[in-house]
Amino acid sequence: MHISEGVLSGGVLVATWAASSAGIAVGLKKTDPEKIVGTALISSAFFLASLVNLKIGPSSVHMTLVGPMGLILGWAVFPAVFVALLLQAMLFQFGGLLVLGANTFSLGTSALVTYILFGKLARKNFVWAFVAGAFAVVLVACITGSMLVLTDLNFLTSAKLLVLAHLPLALLEGVVCAFLISWLKRVSLFAL
Numbered sequence: 311m312h313i314s315e316g317v318l319s320g321g322v323l324v325a326t327w328a329a330s331s332a333g334i335a336v337g338l339k340k341t342d343p344e345k346i347v348g349t350a351l352i353s354s355a356f357f358l359a360s361l362v363n364l365k366i367g368p369s370s371v372h373m374t375l376v377g378p379m380g381l382i383l384g385w386a387v388f389p390a391v392f393v394a395l396l397l398q399a400m401l402f403q404f405g406g407l408l409v410l411g412a413n414t415f416s417l418g419t420s421a422l423v424t425y426i427l428f429g430k431l432a433r434k435n436f437v438w439a440f441v442a443g444a445f446a447v448v449l450v451a452c453i454t455g456s457m458l459v460l461t462d463l464n465f466l467t468s469a470k471l472l473v474l475a476h477l478p479l480a481l482l483e484g485v486v487c488a489f490l491i492s493w494l495k496r497v498s499l500f501a502l
Contacts, residue, residue: 312360312363312372312395312398312404312405312409312413313405313409313412313413313416313454313457313458314405314406314409315405315406315407315408315409316406316408317409317458317461318409318412318457318458318461319460319461319462321460322412322457322460322461323408323409323411323412326411326412326414326415326416326457327410327411327412328411329411329415329419330388330392330410330411330412330414330415330418331411333385333388333414333415333418333419333422334388334389334392334414336385336388337385337386337387337388337389337390337418338386338389340384340385340386341385341386341389345386348382349383349386349389349390350390350393352375352378352379352382352383352390353390353391353393353394354394355375356374356375356376356379356390356391356394357394357397357398359372359373359374359375360372360373360374360375360394360398360404361398361402361404363404371472371475371476371479372479373479373482373483373486374417374446374447374450374483375483375486375487375490376417376420376421376424376446376447376450376483377421377424377439377442377443377444377445377446377447377483377484377487378443378486378487378490378491379391379421380420380421380422380423380424380425380429380442380446381424381425381428381429381432381433381439381442381487381491382491382494383421383425384422384425384429385422387417387418387421387422387425388414388418388422391414391417391418391421392410392414392418395410395413395414395417396410412457415453415457416450416453416454416457417450419449419453420446420447420449420450420453421446423446423449424442424445424446424449427442427445428441428442428445432487432491433491433495436488436492437488439487439488439490439491439492440484440485440487440488441484442484442487443480443483443484443485443486443487443488444480444481444483444484444487445480446483446487447476447479447480447483447484448473448476448477448480450476451472451473451475451476451480452473454469454472455468455469455470455472455473456469458472
């Protein structure tokens with residue numbers, strides 16, 4: 311869901327940088343120092359999963375693991391996503407530095423909303439974990455599409471295509487989320 315550099319309007323960039331900065335600040339404050347290694351591990355899994363992407367207009371489709379990231383990290387997802395996206399922008403020119411706030415906002419907000427809505431349910435039930443993983447991907451696509459449309463109504467077709475292209479990915483990520491949360495719960499790797 312990387313939005314390319316030079317696509318978004320100044321207003322969208324400023325608003326998403328402000329929101330992402332607030333999310334990162336809260337995330338850093340709420341992150342337990344003992345869980346930093348686990349947070350870094352999840353951030354690196356996101357970094358790797360999202361390297362393979364398919365361009366769709368001014369954005370892309372790729373694995374995100376945003377559902378499990380949100381369910382496991384809560385607010386800590388904002389700094390985790392920010393660091394991974396910063397490294398991708400600097401090392402591979404995915405997204406870019408100016409749109410880093412927007413890309414962090416779409417992924418971090420989706421993960422956090424997933425955590426708030428499905429956190430307790432997904433930890434108890436395989437089906438809810440699937441729903442959480444699928445929901446997170448659709449929400450990221452909708453937020454990304456909305457940022458494009460807020461920039462220029464001419465992006466409406468690209469935004470619709472972006473959301474449609476994420477529907478199969480949502481099903482795949484739902485399955486991955488369900489199995490991952492179930493496995494983590496069994497091995498007690500994280501306090502789920």
